Amino acid sequence: MTTKSSTGTTARGGGLGPRLWRTAPLCLCLCLCLLATRGCRNDPWPSAWSGSDTYYTSYTAEIKTLDPAVTYYHHEGVILESIVEMPLGYDYLRRPYELKPMLLDRMPEVTWLDAAGRALPDDAPAAEVARGEVLLTLREGVRFQPHPCFARDADGRNPNLSEGVLGRAGLSRPGDFPHQSTRELRADDLRTALTRLCDRRLASPVFSNLSSFVEGMPACSEAIAAEVARLESLPENAGRDRELYPVCVDYGRIPFAGAEVLDGRRLRLRLSRKYPQFRYWLAMHFFSPVPQEALEFYSHPRIADRGLQLRLWPVGTGAYRMAECLPHERIVLERNPAYRDVRYPAQGAPGDREAGLLDDAGQRLPLTGRIVFNFEREPLPIWMKFQQGYYDDNGIPADMLDASVTVDASGDIGLGDEFAARGVRMVKSVQATTYYVAFNLLDATVGGLSERQCKLRQAISIALDFHEYVDIFSNGRDIAAQSIIPPGAGISGSCDLNPFTDETDPQTGRPRRLPLSHARRLLAEAGYPGGVGPDGRPLTLHFDDSSSGSGWKTRHQWLRARLEPLGIVLESRVTDSNRLRDKLSRGDWQLMMRAWVADYPDPENFLFLFYGPNATVANGGHGMNYSNYASETFDALFRRLETMPDGPERARLLAEANRVLQHDAPYVFAYHRRDLLLVHRWLRNYKPHTMANTFLQFLRVRGAEREAARREWNPPLVWPVRLALVLAFGAAIAAALRPQGRG
Amino acid sequence: MLIYLLRRLAYVIPTLIGVNLLVFALFFLVNTPDDMAREALGDKASSPEQLAHWKASRGYDLPLLWNGGAAGAAKVTRTVLWTKSLSLLWGDLGRSDMTRELIGPALRERVVPSLCVSLPVFLATLLLNIVLAMQSARRRGGAFDMNVQLLCVLLMSVSSLIYIIAGQYAFAKVMRLTPVSGFQPGRDMALFLALPVVTGVVSSLGGGVRLYRTLFLEEMGRDYVRTARAKGLSEARILYVHVLRNALIPIVTNVPLQLLMLMTGNMLLENFFSIPGLGGYTIGALRSQDFAVVRTMVFLGSVLYMLGMLLSDICYCLADPRVRLGGGARP
Incomplete structure (x- = not known):
């Protein structure tokens, strides 16, 4: 029973009937929510593409242009x-x-x-x-x-x-x-x-x-x-x-x-x-x-x-044509119906047949009907989707390396159990990329080509042990560099050992850094005994960098720590990329870390970085020889080997040029990046190629197998949500059913 | 009120000019047109001729502030400041410096996905804030109130990023209820928006509940509440009709401002959930030193903010009859 007040409202809650009636919206909401959970699924792709031979991949940097005259990014x-x-x-x-x-x-x-x-x-x-x-x-x-x-x-x-x-x-x-x-x-x-x-x-x-x-x-x-x-x-x-x-x-x-x-x-x-x-x-x-x-x-x-432009809708003769172009969302390619009769290669490299890479020999290309490039700004969602089977392949984010791979006693990287059980394959490849710490050869302290000045740089090169760096910062994934040319990337002219910084470990047969005592001796010969200069003060060097954040802070700390035993003080100067470019163009710096990605598989594309006429400062900031290295000996070698076809004579000149660079040490050759790509079992014919971007037409996707795996791996776990909904609404309904009292 | 509105509108122009000048100064203090050209062209294509052409094609070959070589008014109008920054005042948004995409259509295209996320987040947060704050205020000092306060402090102590990553992990990866990220208009939109909306709501809940609770408590101590109780009104009616109406004044008057600001998108949510909205557009522009887009987004934010403030004032006037714009309070 309710008691009517003077204002005509209920004073003390209401009877059970009206109170039950009050809970009706809550009950309705609960039913709707429970109903909505029936449609839960984590498949991010349109259902029309399920089971089709569509290859799914992602890109994390925005597409600026696809104009063939302008595009430069991978x-x-x-x-x-x-x-x-x-x-x-x-x-x-x-x-x-x-x-x-x-x-x-x-x-x-x-x-x-x-x-x-x-x-x-x-x-x-x-x-x-x-x-x-x-x-x-x-x-x-x-x-x-x-x-x-x-x-x-x-x-x-x-x-x-x-x-x-x-x-x-x-x-x-x-x-x-x-x-x-x-x-x-x-x-x-x-x-x-x-x-x-x-x-x-x-x-x-x-x-x-x-x-x-x-x-x-x-x-x-x-x-x-x-x-x-x-x-x-x-x-x-x-x-x-x-x-x-x-x-x-x-x-x-x-x-x-x-x-x-x-x-x-x-x-x-x-x-x-x-x-x-x-x-x-x-x-x-x-x-x-x-x-x-x-x-x-x-x-x-x-x-x-x-909004139709060549920079978004290129016209070509290739295996695919653009079907959908939303650069800030996704790009979809579909088979080009006018593509000529091109067949999958019948011959490959040793081991390709055993790896199943010749199973599709003679098949007409492209083997995959649709390619979806999805724009994702962060690596974590890509990684999760790969684990769920919604991307067909993916690299391993640095943060996930420990959880994804195993490293055996010899340092070889293998696949973690979770992925191995799902039939995921790991494909390793060396990128045609070299990271290096460059010295400014125009600098009064670290520059110059006299023997003493070269010894200073050699000593620093020994102290900066990039074998250790690779172990710490990339879990041994990358390769410590011995020269500017990466080994195993299909480019001639790489070398196994830099005798000025490394020696062969008799136990493993692999290169290792020379002992620090050797670096100290070189430093003393360079005029800095114990790291103390002629003025009686510790040798202080400046490391310029445009990177920031916690990752780079630890790297800077590592660089500093490695030079401390020599008595050298390294000061980091973090600046933005624009100021760094200014410094480069003026030659107003001492050390900085950079990388070079080759455009084509010829050693000339690496060695031209040291060619005197390409010096950055001499070219008003536009040459690619950032170190401003100018050695007559190297330049003469470069001019000879630049236009020479591969052969024994070129190999000899390359070895000589490498030796000159290793001695003069305009760079501390840091490391070469090694890609670890994970590939799901339904994606066939994947073979890494660091130079060509035309690989998509060779890939085969077994759509039905993928669909079955996705269903198996991604059954929605709805009951916790339903339980939470029932509890939450139940509490609200119970509260509504309680008689209302005065406060 | 009309005079007040006109006066406020008159303030808008100098404020916008000031914002524009500030953005211009901040941007060009750390960047030069050469830097922008190098960023756009890359190290391998930045010969002096190419840099010069890039600047000329985008109007950055002009002096920044003062064109001493020009005659008459062109000394001012033939400058980067005038053509690139002040031109916004007459609605010329221009083109992206990097992609040459028209900024106007790009904004129109991206505002919808932004609103699809930010509007439900805003509405759900508002509703939950009010309900929880009301219940908490009603049970002040009780177990419910204590638990809600504790929960609020916990929610406020955790970074939004953690909610996003944890949400993706729990709901998309472990429970497999929604896609990890992505956006699709049409039938499946709710499936893609559920997770960003839930994480957006959870991450913005704590502060709101605490603020609103304070507002409700303040109202509940007023004489009219005591009078209502004395008249025998039910507690529910006192709270949900009388207290709510009065406590909502500062909340509701703030709504137009917040609603308009929703248009600029939520950078973090859009970034992690790959939502093609204005938040991501702004981040992309900042990363690529795209001055044209950066200054447009700041300008847009300023305009919306000032418009929102104006609407808030009007709402305040409408919600509280005691308030008169442009004059003192009514007796």
């Missing part, structure tokens, strides 16, 4: 090089890396010529070569992906650019346009791609490098600039927003001495000097053909207004 390269093809490509399985024709019908035909235009033998010294000619002959029957840019009506106009089509809603992807067509690849597409590299508006990262060996690039750049200015001055372009709607240059009409189209399938490249490494450049996406039709299509203001 994660962008993997996407782009699945869509476009290059004149040459690397054999997927063979090691050491081997170039073979991709778009070309045969390997490039190279002729070196002297100043009089006479042909010279292949091994002619670089000094005698005035220029070179490279004949590229395209394969027959290569077609571009179906794309609206190729569609033409009877009048030769693109029907997709008519008012009737452009006025339609929902044209957010090239595939949405009603008229799709393709055409055969021509030599002028290759010339267009090369000419575009000279367009200053694109700021291609390789323009400077290519200009140093391809004829006529600066002149071509000038001609493009003049053409752009002419087009922009035309009355129809008056008031046109150059940024929103850049004028489209017909690159075929731009004079370019470095590339001449001979006919539909043949292009002649002209090189300004002997540079055998140009063949590696032909395997980079900068040389992938670009159809002029695509440039014209994307330059149409109505197309640009829809």
Whole structure:
């Protein structure tokens, strides 16, 4: 019974009936919540893709551009090089890396010529070569992906650019346009791609490098600039927003001495000097053909207004084409229906057959129908999804290394039990990367090339024991470096031991650092006995670094601790990357840690970092020789081996150049990064390749096997949530059922 | 009130100019246009010609503050400050310096995912804060109150990052109830949003409950509550009708400000749950030294904040009849 107050409200709770009625919303909420738990699952992918041959991977840095003239980052390269093809490509399985024709019908035909235009033998010294000619002959029957840019009506106009089509809603992807067509690849597409590299508006990262060996690039750049200015001055372009709607240059009409189209399938490249490494450049996406039709299509203001641009929707002849492009969410590639008949290689390296890498020999590529690149900003979610089977492969985050791998007494890394039980494989590979601590050779203390100055750097190199560093900071995953060239990365010229810093451990047969007593002796000979300089004060060095955070703090501490026994004081100067660049360009630093990632598998791509004319300070901050190392002996060796084909003589020169660098010690060679990739059992044919990004088409995904594993590994555990809901709502309902009293 | 509103609006322009100048100064104190160009082009492509072209194509070849070589007004208008920073005042958001993407459409595209997370977090947090604070205040000094206070202190003592990682581990990995991260519009959206919303709510619960409890306790000690009890009103009615209405004034007046600020996204949640919203957009811009996006996001935050403050004032006036804008309190 309730008692009505003067205000007409209940004074003391209510009867059981009304109180029960009050709990109805709570009961309803509980039912709804319990019902909602039925739909719980942790599958992040659309159910329509379940069981399909889709390969799932992720990227953690934003995609800035997929324009073949501009893209430089690895994660962008993997996407782009699945869509476009290059004149040459690397054999997927063979090691050491081997170039073979991709778009070309045969390997490039190279002729070196002297100043009089006479042909010279292949091994002619670089000094005698005035220029070179490279004949590229395209394969027959290569077609571009179906794309609206190729569609033409009877009048030769693109029907997709008519008012009737452009006025339609929902044209957010090239595939949405009603008229799709393709055409055969021509030599002028290759010339267009090369000419575009000279367009200053694109700021291609390789323009400077290519200009140093391809004829006529600066002149071509000038001609493009003049053409752009002419087009922009035309009355129809008056008031046109150059940024929103850049004028489209017909690159075929731009004079370019470095590339001449001979006919539909043949292009002649002209090189300004002997540079055998140009063949590696032909395997980079900068040389992938670009159809002029695509440039014209994307330059149409109505197309640009829809956000369709070449930098997001590249047009190529590759195994895949872009199906969905949301760079800050995900990118989806699908099989290119116009892809020519390309087969999985029938031969590989020793051990490939046993590893099952030749099981698909002769199968038509691509083996996987869809590729999904998912944008994840943090490594932990990627790792969890990999464990759940939602990514097909993944590296091991540094924080998870201990929990994922086992290290035996000899230091070999194996797979942890949890992963082994699930059939996960571990694939190890050495990256073509070298981390180093650089000395500024222009510095009064650590610089110079006198014997005493070299001994100081050698002493520091011994003290900085990167064998220990690798054990501490990467659990022995990486490889302590003996020279600038990484071993086991398919690049000739690496060396097993740096005799100035290391010796062979008689027990393990592996290199180990020389004893600190040796370093102390070198230091004394360098004029710093006990680490004390001529002024009677401890030798104090400055280590500049742009990294910050707890990880780097411990690294700095390690560096300091390693130099302390020599009496050397190391002061860390953490600064931002901009200030660091300033210091580099001015030569205002002593030590800093950096890394070099090779662009192609030739030792020249590492040794040029020490070539005197590439010195950073002398080049106003733009040379890659950050140490400003300038040794006549090394420079002479480099000039000889730079243009020399691989062989015994080059091997001898490489060994000599390595020895000079090890003695002069412009760098403390720190370590080479070793990748540990975990691959689920349903992903077949994965073989790491540090140079090529075209591997996706070779992968096979067993979708049904993956789906079964996902179901087995990811049954939702709903009861704790249901129990919690029942308890929480039960408590609320009980409270509501209690008679209300006055406070 | 109209005069007050006009006066407040008049303050907005100089404030925005001040914010713009501050962002401009802070950004260019530590970066130069050359640094930005190098960041965009990478070390391998930063020849002097390429740096110059990058700057020219984006308008960073102009002097920063004063163009001595120009004539007349162009001394001011042909500067980076004018073209890149003050241009925001007339709505010209421009393009990203790094991707050349138009910033306006990018904001529109990303604001929806941001709101999909931040709005439910905000509403659920508000509701839970009120309910828990009310119950806690009602049982002041009792076991329930003590437990809630303890829980609040615990919740406040733990970093948001821990909630996110622990939530992902517990709900997505161990119990396998939701995806670890990701975002999908449409039917499955709730599945993807459940975990970020729950972690967002838990991480922002403690402080709110304690604040609201104080507000409720203050109200519960007032004369009108004593009068209501004397009149025989039920405790529930006193609390949920009279006390709540009065205690909510400072809460509700703050809501417009918080609601508008939701649009700028939650950086941490969006980062860890891979939600393609404005929080992640801002982080990406900061990492890549994209001045155009950074200054737009700061500008947007300032505009929304000032607009929110104005709306709060109006709400306060509407919620509390004693308050008059632009004058003293009503008698």
